[in-house]
Amino acid sequence: MNQPLTHFDAQGQAHMVDVGSKDITHRVAVASGHIRMQPATLALITSGTAKKGDVLGIARIAAIQGAKRTADLVPLCHPLPITRVAVEFHVDEAGSTVQVVATVETVGRTGVEMEALTAVQVGLLTIYDMCKAADRGMVMGEIRVLEKHGGKSGDWSVTR
Amino acid sequence: MNQPLTHFDAQGQAHMVDVGSKDITHRVAVASGHIRMQPATLALITSGTAKKGDVLGIARIAAIQGAKRTADLVPLCHPLPITRVAVEFHVDEAGSTVQVVATVETVGRTGVEMEALTAVQVGLLTIYDMCKAADRGMVMGEIRVLEKHGGKSGDWSVTR
Amino acid sequence: MNQPLTHFDAQGQAHMVDVGSKDITHRVAVASGHIRMQPATLALITSGTAKKGDVLGIARIAAIQGAKRTADLVPLCHPLPITRVAVEFHVDEAGSTVQVVATVETVGRTGVEMEALTAVQVGLLTIYDMCKAADRGMVMGEIRVLEKHGGKSGDWSVTR
């Protein structure tokens, strides 16, 4: 029987998959997610960025550092030489959310979706942490891979 | 002017808040989140748990370890002596999701919401990682604090 | 005089050896070790794996993660892009031991014996941790490299 979950061998034992014979190619992944909060909380962030307390600047740094910790956090991830991380925030005042979009690149043997997702998660956690004194009910969601390029499976993007 | 974002001082500079004079009390936080996937992917997880490839068992370990990494990941979090971590998974076949619920406890000077949320995020990331070969379009969401106890602010729980 | 301990220079000062001019080749190392326990403890593990409490599944994850921490733990080890880790357990009921066998691969400039040994040690420590409430007298031993392939020194295996 075929094992569609590649992180398990034929006996169902977890392993770190062999990527030694995969090609070294340029690989890119983009992931995003958002955090929904009270409008008053969002106002603290948006005014803060301009003058007092740069929540998003700090969350960006945490997200970039988070990408570098991926293989430490996700048990079966391969360590990867990340060559670029960029993190953007989009404030949606109508929906009262901040969206995080992380782009990670490598020139390596395996993809960087997990690094991009980890950057998003750590960025969101940091926003939560910095605003939680004002708003404990914030909710994080819509965390997903948006697109990926490079490697044998080629280009993929979410159907929107 | 009052600064409602406690992670910033009066000049808007980030700092790790002084908790030295807060009481050492028993503190609990519960957080949850879910990951939505194709029904066929969910079937791989549920059958795997029983016999081949224990996705949720591995995600539980990653979540517990993730809780211990919180202060490494979230810049302004205090290091905390965690005294308990428990992680449960609830499979919702109708909604085609797996929900992660993490409970973290400490006897310390500050709360453990961030530790509980980090456990949830790392648990979700690990499920994504292990199933991504079968289903790249999985989406993580509804990540929030459900309840918290202990400390000066007392009990709080999400209004459901 | 020749310095047979390559981790020291001619003055006896420790250094991280220069591997910059070594070839990038496919390298494999296999290491093993075992933990000896009371037969009743072993029975808890073997029955647990089947239904309650998967000690070996958790030890496998810890071992794989341990391999990734090798350069953090062993001062003069080079950081290496691990391309595969697999960990097997063999239960020997007659000898009342569990044997851990770890295989680590890279495509890099230096070998992965230390990564394989670290995986074994962390796997054994995790078994000890999970069973210590039942049996404090467990003993770990026979921890060694079994074989290695690739690199200038070529193939090597223990004489058995």
Added chain:
Amino acid sequence: MNQPLTHFDAQGQAHMVDVGSKDITHRVAVASGHIRMQPATLALITSGTAKKGDVLGIARIAAIQGAKRTADLVPLCHPLPITRVAVEFHVDEAGSTVQVVATVETVGRTGVEMEALTAVQVGLLTIYDMCKAADRGMVMGEIRVLEKHGGKSGDWSVTR
């Protein structure tokens, strides 16, 4: 049914055990292990310690740092405020081994056996690493807890 493996709950799910209600007491653990090598390799270590290349001095530092990493490596270990680590080496020329003995202390809610064992394992790995160019067949063994004091279970020592 009673679950003798305390790291699992009644459903067999792994958790980090609740130690929040355990007393804060002074706790000590002593662990040891050895590495067996060619007599010529041992001679390199013993002469080196005196004048060129202090293998044991470096292994001692690695062992002390390893003790601080225990909760990172062993999934269900609690983070602990270590208050003392001491590491001794005993060279046995007759048996051609180096024995590592690590003593770890804390004033906390749970014992430090795992910290002492981790110190031993990392100390042994470091000796292996530094001597492996001269002797690949070294074997580590007899790794065990020798004694422990403090906490509800009181004093325990191995029967020798």
Added chain:
Amino acid sequence: MNQPLTHFDAQGQAHMVDVGSKDITHRVAVASGHIRMQPATLALITSGTAKKGDVLGIARIAAIQGAKRTADLVPLCHPLPITRVAVEFHVDEAGSTVQVVATVETVGRTGVEMEALTAVQVGLLTIYDMCKAADRGMVMGEIRVLEKHGGKSGDWSVTR
């Protein structure tokens, strides 16, 4: 003979000093250091802080996180429950330097000088990193403890 270097025992072996019987008290340490650069480089930082590229905001976050890594970096440091970290920057246009001042507090058994110094060092390294494309010749200096309070040795401050 008395051993004035407390990190060594009577045989000259390094150890992590026993602090188990020291009192838990409120302890504070303040450390500082500066980085000297070309006036044009300093101008990039000072204009950047206001509108494009917040070098000092990022260095502050790195410094705070660095304080939490002290026991990982400095081999014989005890892990400590930091209760506060604050980091200030002072731009000296006449001297063409940026000074970093870090204040760290704990309620614990040992002082936090090393945490304050590590925060300073990591803050300085981050400024260097962010400006090095413009100015490779920057020099870091005057890194020292300014004052410390708490513990048996009481108050101490540098003679200025």
Added chain:
Amino acid sequence: MNQPLTHFDAQGQAHMVDVGSKDITHRVAVASGHIRMQPATLALITSGTAKKGDVLGIARIAAIQGAKRTADLVPLCHPLPITRVAVEFHVDEAGSTVQVVATVETVGRTGVEMEALTAVQVGLLTIYDMCKAADRGMVMGEIRVLEKHGGKSGDWSVTR
């Protein structure tokens, strides 16, 4: 307008710079720094190295390990496969200082100045830690890059 601080994009947002298209070349960086202390403290170090308590041997190990932690500490640094680290100490009795010189090499896409500087900083911090019971007023300084080789910018060395 040109952005001379490459760690920021055109909007002034921090990012980890794209190095994916840079050539893989052999790169070397040398950095140094010193710590100034009381002559009596320096005498403890120099006599200790010979017989009791090897301060500099321990600082060397910490410096080498510090180089490996650079990308963990400095937010926008790329993870790099270090191929060599060497650390030397020069005792200047006239100036009552110990100088640390760290040389780091890689075969990679970006330079290793930050790794060399981090090695120096961690080496200096470790000396401070080990001597602080005798001399709290030690001052670290003159920390800089001395030379760098490889990569598009070619050779550079400090003008002395």
